Amino acid sequence: MLESDRKVVRQALSAALAQAQAKGDLPVFPPPDFVVETPKEKSHGDLATNLALVSSGPSGLPPRQIATALVRYLERQPEIQQLVGRIEVAGPGFINFFFREGWLSRLFRAIEAEGDRFGCARAERPRRVLLEYVSANPVGPMVVVNARAAAVGDCLANLLSAIGHQVEREYYVNDAGRQAELFARSLNARYLQLAGREAPFPEEGYPGEYVTELAAEFLRSHPELVEMEESERVAFFKEKGVDRMVELQQQELARFGVHFDRWYRERDLHRAGKVEEALELLRQNGALYENEGATWFASTRWGDDKDRVVVKSDGEYTYMAADIAYHRDKYERGYDWVIDIWGPDHHGYIGRMRAAVAALGYDPDTFQVIILQLVTLLRGGQPVRMSKRAGEFITLDELLAEVGKDAARFFFLMRSPSAHLDFDLDLAREQSEQNPVYYVQYAHARIASLFRQAEAAGVTRPKASQVAVDLLTAPEETELARKLAAFPDEVRLAAERQEPHRLTHYAMEVASLYHSFYAHHRILGTEPGLEAARLYLSHATQVVLRNCLRLLGVGAPERM
RNA sequence: GCGCCCGUAGCUCAGCUGGACAGAGCGUUUGGCUACGAACCAAAAGGCCGGGGGUUCGAGUCCCUCCGGGCGCACCA
Structure with missing residues (x-):
């Protein structure tokens, strides 16, 4: 309703x-x-x-x-x-x-009036939301779990916008830490090797083929680096190599239809002195103390399990120090709802970050973390073993080449974020016609075809106000209409609970009800009033499917 | 040991914050194209919702406990 x-x-x-x-x-x-x-x-x-x-x-x-x-x-x-x-x-x-029966008429009129906006709402209390997701280290291509985060984050952002919040999408680039350093040294080694020099590969470096390719790219564009001082060259790669990697990640995500409003560089955080600032603020709030040469954040006072080191005894900041500064910066920029999507390996991190938010003087209830569970790729019924460190993994680009953007996104959004996801590549690829996504898209394309047919026959869709809704009495018709009317509710629920998978399930239900309606009832060429009513019901279904698929980031094809 | 996530049909998972007979997709079996797209429809088989206690008019859903699986518990990021 x-x-x-x-x-x-x-x-x-x-x-x-x-x-x-x-x-x-x-x-x-x-x-x-x-x-x-x-x-x-x-x-x-x-x-x-x-x-x-x-x-x-x-x-x-x-x-x-x-x-x-x-x-x-x-x-x-x-x-x-x-x-x-x-x-x-x-x-x-x-x-x-x-x-x-009046409710059906109201439904049709609402769909006519709102069109692409049907399903959206104005929030009673609109919030400025910052949604941060993916945020993979800039040391390699996007892997499958990043792809899931991208799909979920993107859909969630769409959903929160749909219910009236002002949402911005952000990617945090860890370009200042140990991983970036290792990546730069790996790149450096490959560069020298390609230039014909002896160069040992760093012990825990990144062995992937893409590193060698990137090194070759630099050798062509910057052959002069060979003569450069070693430390200077590594610094160059840490800057330019990482920048290039970020660029490649941006392009890869763009091919997946995922775009961010901002790529926030950890590097800038340090350069602008924001880490010192944040720690200073904590110090003023009495949240820091010294012990055994290190500086500790007394996070237990804000509910954490144990206190955390923010400055190591060697004077280096921990990763967390930068992260505290980053989250402070989010609040400083005026957001009143900060949502992070993290992997399950970071869930132990929630307590301390929440404590940090509170210790900085912000309401910890405005800070929310969604833990997104991992993805297992299955091929031939067997899990595909992957290791980033060994350079063996399936990239987002490879996944897209294999199953396509729509199927990939739909699959990633079929499960609750808190549930592990088994992604069956064989099913997604070889039996692609069995995919739920095609089932849904087919319903949409079928309706498009119906209207092409109608147009050829000189039949036009009536105005909602002219439809004799009392002619739609068959169970296939009323059940479909009831499901369509529930769409705004479904959007709201999916957004409020941060459960995008509700939408994929809803889309399948709508498609199923439409296919059933279509199989049982002739539309074109029936008595004019009935023809008009059924055409309008079809139109309404198409609008809802299109809006739903758009929220999911999945295409709604006119033909397939 | 402590914390988080997950145990529902052969497989992968939903289940509208506690509701009226437990659902879907895939797989299996059977039937349906001489009018709008068969990438579809219709029907069937398949379940002590991990076990046991409790709260409630009412539990797959909440509490306790046990069993089984995954992941965390760094002066790593």
Whole structure:
């Protein structure tokens, strides 16, 4: 049901309860939390509520008795009389609402009026959100787990925007740490080797082929580096080599349809003195102390398990020092909701970062971490073993070449972020016609084809206000329409709970209901009123599918 | 040892913050194209929701406990 209709019912219920209590038909108790939802079972009406059930405890009355009293007051309300044809008390004490046909007309008109915006909403309290995700070290190509983070983060950003928040997407580039140093030295070694010099490869360096390719690129563009001082050359690679890697990562993600508003460089954080600043602020807040030559952050005072070192005894900052400064900077830039997507190997990090946010004087509840579980690629039913350190892994580009952008994104978004994902490459590639993504896209393309056919026959889609919705009475028609009406709700739920996978499931349900409708009912060439109504239902389905796929970042093809 | 995630159909997973008979995709079996796309539809088989306690009118969902799997617990990033 449309959210606006649901709101009407919810308010009517609250009013009915208050009136029944005022008149003494029900004892006085504080209004409980209750839900107004679309029942799974269609014989239970268009909307149902558990108000009477949850009132049983506080009132001491049997649920059905409460429900009966509430219904008496509901039926007197003009808003309900207009909207609802029948109200029943069912099961243990549910109140079920059966809507008049007018709701379908309202759905069509809403879709006509809102078009591409159908499903979106204005937030009651819009927030400035900074969503940070992927943030892989700039030392190699995107790997599969980064791709999942990219898909999830991108979709989440779309969702939060859709419910009215102001969202910015950010990628944190760790270009100042040990990994960047190792990468530079690996690049340096390959460069010298290609130039015909003796050069030992660093012990924990990056052995991947891409490093050699990048070295070759530098040898062509900067042959003079051979004569440069070793430390100077490494510094050059740490700067330019990393920059080039970041560029390659940007291009790779762009091919996946993922774009960031900002690539935030850790390097800049250090150069602008923001790490010192942040630590100074912590010091002023009494959050730092010295012990055994190191500087510690007393994070336990803000709920962490143990205190953390921020400046090592050798004078170097820890990774965390920079990260504290980075998160402070996010707040300084004015965001009031900071969301990070991290891998499961970082979950032990949440407590200390939360503590840091609090110690800096910000509300830790505005800081949220989504832990995204890992991906296992399956080939021939067997996991594909990967090791970044050994230089053996499947890159995002390789995945795209194998299964395509739409299938990859859809697969990544099919599971809850907190669940491990098994990605079956054989299924995604060799049996691509079996993929859920094609099933959904097919429904969209099929509707596009229908309208091409209609156009050739000189039939045009009517205005929503002209559709005789009472002609849509078959179960395949009403069930489809009910599902379409739930779209704004689905978007809101997926956004509020940060669960993009709801959308892929919803899309499959809509596609399934449409295919069933299509198989059971002739559209073109039926009696004109019916033809128009079914065309409009098809149009509405297409709008919802397109909007849903756009939120997912998956294409909605006209032909396939 | 402590913390987090996960145990639901043969496989991979949903399950609307506690609701009305437990769902989907893949796989298996069977049927359906001389009108709009068969990348589709229809039907069937398949489950003590890991085990055991508890809270509740009501538990796959919340609490306790045990079992099994994954990942964390650095002056690494």
